Amino acid sequence: MRAVVQRVHRASVTVDGKLVGCIDRGLLVYLGVGKNDTEKDVDWMCEKIANLRIFEDENGKMNLSLLQVDGELLVISQFTLYGDCRRGRRPSFDEAAPAEVGEKLYELFIEKMRQQLRKIEKGVFGAHMEVESINDGPVTILLDSERRF
Template sequence: MRAVLQRVSKAHVNVNDQCTGSIDHGLLILLGVHSDDTEKDLQWLVDKILNLRIFEDNEGRMNLSLLDVQGKLLVVSQFTLYGDCRKGRRPSWSSAAPPEKAKTMYEQFIEKCRQRHVTTETGVFQADMQVSLVNSGPVTMLLDSHKLF
């Protein structure tokens, strides 16, 4: 699984001019699923995101996790994170999971975060979405469960 994390002071996602998810203080997560991803990848990513120390402590150092600051999540599906642009001019999507698998893992990711008592808002899977955010810091992190970066 692959995720782009953006620490935000606020973020929201709209589908057909309707807000489907909105948060203040927390993380916007753009989430992609690889065709080879398993439950192990899912659990690794949930644990890494919830415990990653990218929020500032009283001394202004990134030393606190989302759980520590009781932050919220806005999770948006993003298969384009697996676009391979190395050849030609059109991205290849061959490593992205098929929609059925991607939707299942996206929903499981959301459920696992909620089970950890994290307020988790969402976009709409496979919808045309407009995402707005105020990136705090700015802080943006890339995560890959296969540890490619």
């Protein structure tokens, strides 16, 4: 499972001209599911994102987590995080999970995060989405449940 995590002042997602999710201070997470991912990967990613210390404390140091700042979360499904561009010019998505598996683990991730956070919004799995955000910092972190980076 892979994620691009961005600290934001606010973020929103629109599908077919309709606002389907928006948050204020918190994290915008683009979440990709790999073909070999399991619930164990979901658990690792939930723990890591909820406790990632990338919010500033009173001294201006990145020392606080999303949980500690009572931040909000917007999760966008993003199978293209598994795009392999090492050969040729068109990405290969062979390592991405099939849609039914990806959606199941994406929804499980959201369900588990809802147990920890006050406000979680999400995009529409498989839809063409327009995502807007006002980054804070900017702070952008890449995560991989297989710890490849």
